[in-house]
Amino acid sequence: MYNLPTKIQEEILKYTEENKISEKQQQQIIDAVTKIHKMSTYDPQEPMGVVAAQSISEPATQMTMRTYHFAGTAGIQVTLGLPRVLEIFDARKEPRTPTMTIYIEKSHQTLDRVRKIAENIKEVKLRDLVKSTILDLTELKIKYKLDLERLHALDVDEKKLSRLVNVRNAVAELAGEMLHVIPKKKDITNIHKIKFGVLEAHVKGIKGITQVLVTKEEGEWVINTLGSNLKKVFEIEGVDATRTTSNNIFEILDVLGVEAARNAIIKQTRFTLDEQGLVVDPRYIMLLADMMTTEGNVKAIGRYGISGEKDSVLVRASFEETKKHLTSAAIHGECDLLKGTIENIMVNQVAPVGTGAFDLVGKIPQQLPEEEK
Amino acid sequence: MTKEKVDVYFNGRYLSHITNPEAFVDDIKTKRRAGILPHQLNVSYLTAFNEVRISTEHGRVRRPLVIVENGKSKFTPSLAEKLKEGKIDWQYLVQHGVIEYLDATEEENSYIALEVKDVTKDHTHLEINPLTMMGFSANLIPYPEYNRGDRINYGAKMVGQAIGMPSINYLLRSDTKFNIMTYPQAPLVETVTSGPLIAYPEGQNVVVAIMCYDGYNMNDAIVINKSSVQRGLFRSFYFRTYETIKKRYWSGQEDDITIPDPAVRGHRGEDAYRDLGENGIINPETRVQSDSVLVGKVSPLRFLSAEEFAAGIENKRETSMTLRHGEKGIVDKVMITETQDANHLIKIRIRDERIPELGDKFASRHGQKGVVSLLVPQEDMPFTGNGSVPDLIFNPHAIPSRMTVGHLLELIAGKAGALGGKIYDGSAFNHVKEDEIRKAMVDLGFRDDGKETLYDGRTGRKYDVLIFTGITFYLKLDHMVQDKIHARSRGPVTLLTKQPTEGRAKRGGLRIGEMEQQCLVGHGAALTLKERFDSDKTVIPVCTKCGMIAIHDVIKNKSYCALCKDTEIVWVETAYAFKLTLDEMKAMGIYPKIVTEDM
Structure with a gap:
C-alpha cells in the first residue's frame, strides 16, 4: 500500500468532511492524488542529488553579476543574489548584512507603540548624542558638549549618562550641558585614544542594531532592522517571538534550534532566488537544507563541510586538498570500497547509479539438462 | 597666512615643492609652446592630490589638439591657407605652438571644444577634428x-x-599565413x-x-x-609558408634532403614521395593534400638498439616536412636559400583558393x-x-x-x-x-x-x-570553416595518460567535461557513462596477495607478482589514468593495495 504523506492525508480528510463527500468518492480522490504523488517521486537509485545540484546551479549561473538592487528606496540594503546564496551554502558564521524582521503582538499594534519598541531596539552610542568634542589639554580632560534635544527625544536621562559611559581608565561626570571625562592616567597621548573610545560607548538599545525601520506589511506594523540579536529582542515586551526572524542562520540555530535553522536555510534561499526571478523547485532546496543540518548543526557545502566529509578517499582527494587526504588515508590505512559514483568513474567501472545500480547474478549451467538435449 | 605647498613630481620622482602651482604650470606650458622645453613634455596640476606632475616618459598615449588662447583658436585662417599651399607642414604647427600633444593627465586640466563654433573663453584646446577621438579602425565605420x-x-x-x-x-613575400x-x-x-x-x-x-x-x-x-x-x-587566396632547415650536427653528421630510402626508419611508403623532384623537394604548381610530403628529409639518429644494429637498419630517421593536417592547396613557390649559420633553408609557399562556402x-x-x-x-x-x-x-x-x-x-x-x-x-x-x-x-x-x-x-x-x-x-x-572543421572517431593518444590528444592540429578528441559527466549521472545512464569514459581503458594484472600490479611475461605467456613471486594473478579493467595515479602514490610512499573480489 502506497502511503501518502500525513499532511496530504489530513488535508483530503478535512476537505471531504467539510464538503460531505461519500466514502467511495473519497477513495477516488485518494487514488487520484496517489497517482500524481507517485509520478512526482524519484525512482530507486535515481541520482536526485545530482539533479538537485543541476537544478540549483543552472539558474545560479544566470544570477552571476546580474544582481540588481534598488538603490535609494526606503528600506534596508541587504546582500542579495549570488553573494547571499554563497553565504547561505557556505554556512558563514555571520552574514554580511544581518537583518531581523520583528513582528509585534496584536495588543501592541499601534504605530506609536511600535515606534517606541523600534526606538528602544536601536543602538545609541554617545557619538549620536554629542554636538562637539573639546580636548582640554590644560586640565587633561575631554569635554563633550551634549545635544540635549536629541537626548530627550531618545528618552535618555542625562543624569544616568555618566554611569552608562564607563570607559577603561577614565571617569565620567556630568557638568551642566557638558560631559567631562577625566582619564586616570595624566598623559596626552592617552587622552586622544580615550576621546574616540568614549564616543563609541553604548548608551541604549541592543548592541549591533544600527538601523531600524517601521513598515506596514500585510496590514500590520513590522520592524525591520539592520543588525541582528534575536535573544535580546525576544525579551522585549510586545515582540511576537513566534514569528520574529533573523537572516543569521547560526543565530537561529543557537536560539531556536536545528529545525528552525533548516527552515531558515530554505526560506532564505527561496527568498533570494525569488528576488532574482528564478524558479527552483523548493524540494531541491529542502534536500540541500536537510543535507546541511542532518547532524544537528549547520554544515557548509564544500571543503570543510559535506564534500570534505565524504566516505571515499579517492573522492575527497580528487576534490580539494589532495595531499592532505592521501596522507591521512595512508596513515590510518583507510579503505575505499568503491561504492560511490565518482570513484567508479575514476577507475572506469560501472557506477552504481541508475541502470548500473543492479547486478544480475546467477549460475549458468555448464551443460543443458538431459531432457532438453 | 602661509601659502599651501604643492609637491612637484618629475616622472614619478619627487623633485621639490612650490607655492604657486598655477603660475608654475602656465610657465612650463608657455615655454613648451615656445619651443624652449621639449614638446613631448606634459605637465598637470592635480588639485585632488595637491601635486604637480611633469612627465617625459615613454609609453604615454598622447593626442594632438589645437591650442586655444583667450577664446581664439591658434590655427588661424591664414595658417590654413599656408598649409593648403604647402608652405608649412604639421611639424611647423607643432613647433610654433599651434598644435600640441596632450597625455591623459594633462587632458584632465583641459577644456576641449569639439568644433570651432563651440569655442568660448574658458576653452583651452580645440579638436582638430572630432573624429580623432576614435581610433583608426573605428574610423573606418560609416555613420x-x-x-x-x-x-x-x-x-x-x-x-x-x-x-x-x-x-x-604579397607575391614577393613569405609570411607564414597570409x-x-x-x-x-x-x-x-x-x-x-x-x-x-x-x-x-x-x-x-x-x-x-x-x-x-x-x-x-x-x-x-x-x-x-x-x-x-x-x-x-x-x-580569396590563402597562403602559407613552410620552412625546413638542413641541419648540421655536432658529430659532423647532417640532414639529408632527398627522397628517403625505404630502409629509413619511419618511411612513409613509396607513394608518399611521388610528387617530390629528384632533389627531394616538391615542384611548383603541384596539388597537395593534407599531410603530403613537401620536402623529403632524413636525419641522423642518436641511438640504435642492439637488435636493430644487428639487423642492419640504417642509422637514419625520416623527418620530412609535410603539409599541415587538414590543409590543402597548390605549391605556389619554392625558395632555396641559406640561413645565417650557412645551413640550407627551404621555404615552400602553398596557395589555396577559398571560395565562400x-x-x-x-x-x-x-x-x-x-x-x-x-x-x-x-x-x-x-x-x-x-x-x-x-x-x-x-x-x-x-x-x-x-x-x-x-x-x-x-x-x-x-x-x-x-x-x-x-x-x-x-x-x-x-x-x-x-x-x-x-x-x-x-x-x-x-x-x-x-x-x-x-x-x-x-x-x-x-x-x-x-x-x-x-x-x-x-x-x-578570417574565420573559415575549412580551418575549423574537425571530427574524430579513433586517433592519436598522449604518451603519458593514453588519453586522446587535444586540439584540431593534433587530430584530438572533444573532451567530455565534468558537467557532461554529471549530466549522464543525472540520467542514471551508468553504462553510457562508463563507455564515454573508457578512452584510456586498460586491463592490468593484479596480484591477489599483495594487491600490487603484477608482471605479464608475453614470451613465456606467464603472469607473476614481482614482489611475492606469486602466480595468482587476476586481470582488472581500469582507466590507464587510474593506474598512473596508483604509480604516483607509490612514488610518494603510499601503498595502494588493490583488493580483488569475485563477482
Whole structure:
C-alpha cells in the first residue's frame, strides 16, 4: 500500500468532511492524488542529488553579476543574489548584512507603540548624542558638549549618562550641558585614544542594531532592522517571538534550534532566488537544507563541510586538498570500497547509479539438462 | 597666512615643492609652446592630490589638439591657407605652438571644444577634428554615431579580421599565413580613413536585401547568392609558408634532403614521395593534400638498439616536412636559400583558393556578423522589378535589439551612390546627411526610403511587403570553416595518460567535461557513462596477495607478482589514468593495495 504523506492525508480528510463527500468518492480522490504523488517521486537509485545540484546551479549561473538592487528606496540594503546564496551554502558564521524582521503582538499594534519598541531596539552610542568634542589639554580632560534635544527625544536621562559611559581608565561626570571625562592616567597621548573610545560607548538599545525601520506589511506594523540579536529582542515586551526572524542562520540555530535553522536555510534561499526571478523547485532546496543540518548543526557545502566529509578517499582527494587526504588515508590505512559514483568513474567501472545500480547474478549451467538435449 | 605647498613630481620622482602651482604650470606650458622645453613634455596640476606632475616618459598615449588662447583658436585662417599651399607642414604647427600633444593627465586640466563654433573663453584646446577621438579602425565605420557604442567596438575589431589586400607585394613575400582577396573594392560609403586606405581595401560592396529567406537566415545567419559566388564574389587566396632547415650536427653528421630510402626508419611508403623532384623537394604548381610530403628529409639518429644494429637498419630517421593536417592547396613557390649559420633553408609557399562556402563568416562594418547558411542559385533568389538580384540576404531581426542604425544608413547611402555614380562620405560627425541621400534617391527615380517591391524567385509571386534593399560594404572575415572543421572517431593518444590528444592540429578528441559527466549521472545512464569514459581503458594484472600490479611475461605467456613471486594473478579493467595515479602514490610512499573480489 502506497502511503501518502500525513499532511496530504489530513488535508483530503478535512476537505471531504467539510464538503460531505461519500466514502467511495473519497477513495477516488485518494487514488487520484496517489497517482500524481507517485509520478512526482524519484525512482530507486535515481541520482536526485545530482539533479538537485543541476537544478540549483543552472539558474545560479544566470544570477552571476546580474544582481540588481534598488538603490535609494526606503528600506534596508541587504546582500542579495549570488553573494547571499554563497553565504547561505557556505554556512558563514555571520552574514554580511544581518537583518531581523520583528513582528509585534496584536495588543501592541499601534504605530506609536511600535515606534517606541523600534526606538528602544536601536543602538545609541554617545557619538549620536554629542554636538562637539573639546580636548582640554590644560586640565587633561575631554569635554563633550551634549545635544540635549536629541537626548530627550531618545528618552535618555542625562543624569544616568555618566554611569552608562564607563570607559577603561577614565571617569565620567556630568557638568551642566557638558560631559567631562577625566582619564586616570595624566598623559596626552592617552587622552586622544580615550576621546574616540568614549564616543563609541553604548548608551541604549541592543548592541549591533544600527538601523531600524517601521513598515506596514500585510496590514500590520513590522520592524525591520539592520543588525541582528534575536535573544535580546525576544525579551522585549510586545515582540511576537513566534514569528520574529533573523537572516543569521547560526543565530537561529543557537536560539531556536536545528529545525528552525533548516527552515531558515530554505526560506532564505527561496527568498533570494525569488528576488532574482528564478524558479527552483523548493524540494531541491529542502534536500540541500536537510543535507546541511542532518547532524544537528549547520554544515557548509564544500571543503570543510559535506564534500570534505565524504566516505571515499579517492573522492575527497580528487576534490580539494589532495595531499592532505592521501596522507591521512595512508596513515590510518583507510579503505575505499568503491561504492560511490565518482570513484567508479575514476577507475572506469560501472557506477552504481541508475541502470548500473543492479547486478544480475546467477549460475549458468555448464551443460543443458538431459531432457532438453 | 602661509601659502599651501604643492609637491612637484618629475616622472614619478619627487623633485621639490612650490607655492604657486598655477603660475608654475602656465610657465612650463608657455615655454613648451615656445619651443624652449621639449614638446613631448606634459605637465598637470592635480588639485585632488595637491601635486604637480611633469612627465617625459615613454609609453604615454598622447593626442594632438589645437591650442586655444583667450577664446581664439591658434590655427588661424591664414595658417590654413599656408598649409593648403604647402608652405608649412604639421611639424611647423607643432613647433610654433599651434598644435600640441596632450597625455591623459594633462587632458584632465583641459577644456576641449569639439568644433570651432563651440569655442568660448574658458576653452583651452580645440579638436582638430572630432573624429580623432576614435581610433583608426573605428574610423573606418560609416555613420558611427548612429550606432550603439558597443557595436562600434565590435565593428572595429572585425575590420581587423577582414580579408582584403593588406599588401600589394604579397607575391614577393613569405609570411607564414597570409590572406588575399581576389577582387577587393573600395567602399561605396567612404570615411576619412578609408580614403588613404584605398590601395588596401578590405571587402566588397554587395547588394543586400533585408528580409527573411525561409528559416535559413535566422540567428544571424546570412544567405548568399550562389551565382554571385561563382562569378567571384568574396573569393580569396590563402597562403602559407613552410620552412625546413638542413641541419648540421655536432658529430659532423647532417640532414639529408632527398627522397628517403625505404630502409629509413619511419618511411612513409613509396607513394608518399611521388610528387617530390629528384632533389627531394616538391615542384611548383603541384596539388597537395593534407599531410603530403613537401620536402623529403632524413636525419641522423642518436641511438640504435642492439637488435636493430644487428639487423642492419640504417642509422637514419625520416623527418620530412609535410603539409599541415587538414590543409590543402597548390605549391605556389619554392625558395632555396641559406640561413645565417650557412645551413640550407627551404621555404615552400602553398596557395589555396577559398571560395565562400557554408559556415564562412562575414560581417558589415557595424558589428553585424553572420555565418553563411545557404548558397542560393540566382534563379531562386528574390528579384526587383528591374531584374536586379541581391547578393546577400540579411535578417531584419538583427537590427532592433542591436540598434545599428548606421548599418541602415550605409545601405541606403550605398544604394544612392551606386545608382548615381557617386561615393558618399560617411565619416563620423561630419557626413552626408540623410535628407540629401533621400533627395538623391528621389531624383534617381527610386523611393526615398530605399524600399522596393521584390518577387520570390522560386514562385515568381510578389512579396506582400516592400523590402529594404541597397548596397552595403561587406567584409569576409578570417574565420573559415575549412580551418575549423574537425571530427574524430579513433586517433592519436598522449604518451603519458593514453588519453586522446587535444586540439584540431593534433587530430584530438572533444573532451567530455565534468558537467557532461554529471549530466549522464543525472540520467542514471551508468553504462553510457562508463563507455564515454573508457578512452584510456586498460586491463592490468593484479596480484591477489599483495594487491600490487603484477608482471605479464608475453614470451613465456606467464603472469607473476614481482614482489611475492606469486602466480595468482587476476586481470582488472581500469582507466590507464587510474593506474598512473596508483604509480604516483607509490612514488610518494603510499601503498595502494588493490583488493580483488569475485563477482
